[in-house]
Amino acid sequence: MDKISGWVAEFVQCACPLNRDTMLPTGNHSAYSRDQMMPDRTTTVIRLEDVVRTADEFDQLVSQALPVFLERATSSTKRFLRETGQWADDVAHEKFVLRWGAEYLERFLVCGRSEAPCRPLFLLDSFVAKQHSQPDPFCYHPDLLTPLGRYLDGLVARAVISRDALIALYHHCYGMGPRDVIAITGLNELESQRIYKNFRRWRDSGWQRTMDEIGMTDVELEELVVQQQRHPQRFHHETERLVRFAQAHYRKSEPDHYPCLSRSQWGAMFSEGHGCDYRLWHLVLCADCIQTAWDLGRNGDETVGKPRVELHVRP
Ligand SMILES: [Zn+2]
Ligand SMILES: [Zn+2]
Structure with missing residues (x-):
């Protein structure tokens, strides 16, 4: 597994808003994968609003705050769907925003680091907004x-x-x-x-x-x-x-x-x-x-x- 998907996995794990039991019964996989995938959290905590000066600082901050970043990407995707009349309260739509939040985050992790110095949280906001302003924001292939x-x-x-x-x-x-x-x-x-x-x-x-x-x-x-x-x-x-x-x-x-x-x-x-x-x-x-x-x-x-x-x- 590459670094990014590991990050995203850890990140989405904590933020998933769904009751997954609607589809499959819960096993003890959560504890298992959490142990395996948890990044080291003992490093110094950087505040989210801070400016990061280098690509390394970018990586460090984002990896420490993955759940926050994912939540941010999925909730703005949800808001976008609501505002454009494309939202419905069901499992399919919850899964949809989760998938696209993770998708946007993956892309952000790759291209965001070259934007340093920057404020990652706000950079993510503008990155996601830019995706949503495209003619077909969810056209993936x-x-x-x-x-x-x-x-x-x-x-x-x-x-x-x-x-x-x-x-x-x-x-x-x-x-x-x-x-x-x-x-x-x-x-x-x-x-x-x-x-x-x-x-x-x-x-x-x-x-x-x-x-x-x-x-x-x-x-x-x-x-x-x-x-x-x-x-x-x-x-x-x-x-x-x-x-x-x-x-x-x-x-x-x-x-x-x-x-x-x-x-x-x-x-x-x-x-x-x-x-x-x-x-x-x-x-x-x-x-x-x-x-x-x-x-x-x-x-x-x-x-x-x-x-x-x-x-x-x-x-
Ligand atoms: Zn596999
Ligand atoms: Zn994809």
Whole structure:
């Protein structure tokens, strides 16, 4: 995990306004990831309004006050949506501002340090305001406007607020069935039962409802299937690129499960049997970590093939 995503993860963790239990039951992942990701807080405290003189001072101040900065970025994004009549009080909108607050913060961390000397807090305000004054402030990738892009973006966006859709992503992105999902995430008996229900509900109604919401027509879906058959290589390449892009973006909606873990951290999580939500959430949204998890869980058992991004258009 790089430094910035670590920072943002720590930062969003503390500021997440959501009751995450609306989607997934709480495990003890918070304590776990907090221990792993907490930056050193024993360094001298700089006051937020102070001027920082160098890029290093910028880094120091921002890393000490990540929760404050994230809260600031998300609340001004929320205000912007309210003022422009785009806000609604629901989980989807809360996740949206959280994701974009984290997104803006990441960009701010990169470009803000070159602005020193400056007052970081006010610099962030003007940075976010500048983003919001653009013609399309939340346009994060033009490629997502193609039918394939719309399909993937819509599917992953749905997974952020629906557990059925989240579990279904294992099928759509990696071609896994319930048994593969259970094996790769190392779920126990009780947790496993829910996976079958998630798959069933998704096939019965969730998928069609989601396609209607995204506005994917049957003709467009059929066209995707045809493209995939005609140009398997090109299609696969394009899918992998877009899947990774959407994954990285939407992972930020669930700050507690956002950071990639090292092999040994995953190993500990699996052997100690905790972090069930972390595994379910992160692995389906991270094409790299899912391979690590597969590697760790193998035990000579080859029934589940090594996961690779492979689009399955229909449920
Ligand atoms: Zn993004
Ligand atoms: Zn990861």
